[in-house]
Amino acid sequence: MTATLYDSSNGLVEYSYQGEGPTLLLLKGGHSSRETDLSHSGLIYEGYSLLTVSRPGYDHTEVSTGRTPEEFAQTITEILDQLEIEDVTVIAISSAGPTAIALAVNHPYRINKLILEAALTTAWNPKTKRQARLFFGRGGKVIWKSIRLMLKVSPNLAVKQIMSSLTTDSVDDYVSKLSSNDRQFIYDLLLSSRSGKGFMLDINHKVLDMSQIKVPVLGMYTQKDKSVDYSNALSLQSNVPKCEIYEVKSDSHLIWIGENATNVWKKRLEFINN
The missing domain is CATH 3.40.50.1820 (Alpha/Beta hydrolase fold, catalytic domain)
Known part of the structure; x- marks a missing residue:
């Protein structure tokens, strides 16, 4: 758009x-x-x-x-x-x-x-805030760059790493049941994701x-x-x-x-x- x-x-x-x-x-x-x-x-x-x-x-x-x-x-x-x-x-x-x-x-x-x-x-609970600051604070750009690189090298591992924080199920079971369209959805989501300065505002x-x-x-x-x-x-x-x-x-x-x-x-x- x-x-x-x-x-x-x-x-x-x-x-x-x-x-x-x-x-x-x-x-x-x-x-x-x-x-x-x-x-x-x-x-x-x-x-x-x-x-x-x-x-x-x-x-x-x-x-x-x-x-x-x-x-x-x-x-x-x-x-x-x-x-x-x-x-x-x-x-x-x-x-x-x-x-x-x-x-x-x-x-x-x-x-x-x-x-x-x-x-x-x-x-947000204090533990989640601490984790957010650690991963998506000043080092946020590096984290997303690493994720996008991993998508090229080992897409399955990249998806597992992200989904481990988004599902209460076994991440291996979750990923194994993904359809090709759902897997593409997650790839596109990760490729478009940016934390910018916004996520540090969100947590507060x-x-x-x-x-x-x-x-x-x-x-x-x-x-x-x-x-x-x-x-x-x-x-x-x-x-x-x-x-x-x-x-x-x-x-x-x-x-x-x-x-x-x-x-x-x-x-x-x-x-x-x-």
């Missing part, structure tokens, strides 16, 4: 906007770049416009546009105003959860529905009081997600008044692949359309 840079009151924001019809706002997760596509681009062919906004520290979006979810939620409303978009359905992935929640809590009139896909609704994000969310919410989670624990789904369900949890029968954080991927797609569309 062609990227656009918008000069907001707090700095540059990168976004892409394509399609025709009601607008869906897509907020990608941690390590995701403009090239990362977890299949959501297909929503354009379902009769929707897709507004994809790169979060602070990712792509060309400057950190100054929002060091906290609340700050960036305000910046997003500037983009909506610039594009003359009254309201949107928000789709938030993984680490983008707190930003989407801040948007729903502080700017409820700009959102009509919220979809959280394997998204964080709780703060706090979640606002979700009981203040008034719009309908759909949360899609799997119990086998090692990265975003299922407790995030339970927290969402217990705090948000209008909330539906769809338990995905997926074997990892990557709920967009595998045998249940079609059901995830159908459930998302059903929620958007109704």
Whole structure:
């Protein structure tokens, strides 16, 4: 998708906007770049416009546009105003959860529905923060360069290393059951991943009081997600008044692949359309 840079009151924001019809706002997760596509681009062919906004520290979006979810939620409303978009359905992935929640809590009139896909609704635990700083802090570029090199030399080993942090199953069993399309999905994901300065912001994000969310919410989670624990789904369900949890029968954080991927797609569309 062609990227656009918008000069907001707090700095540059990168976004892409394509399609025709009601607008869906897509907020990608941690390590995701403009090239990362977890299949959501297909929503354009379902009769929707897709507004994809790169979060602070990712792509060309400057950190100054929002060091906290609340700050960036305000910046997003500037983009909506610039594009003359009254309201949107928000789709938030993984680490983008707190930003989407801040948007729903502080700017409820700009959102009509919220979809959280394997998204964080709780703060990061200290152990995960330490690991994140170790691997994706100053040495983040080296880590991703090594992963991409490993994909060329030993793709199976590269996939196993990444998936070991995303599935509660035996990683050997998980990888052995991947279809060729699912394996390609993971390759493309790894090739497009960048931490930038964004991931170090993500790990310090706090979640606002979700009981203040008034719009309908759909949360899609799997119990086998090692990265975003299922407790995030339970927290969402217990705090948000209008909330539906769809338990995905997926074997990892990557709920967009595998045998249940079609059901995830159908459930998302059903929620958007109704």
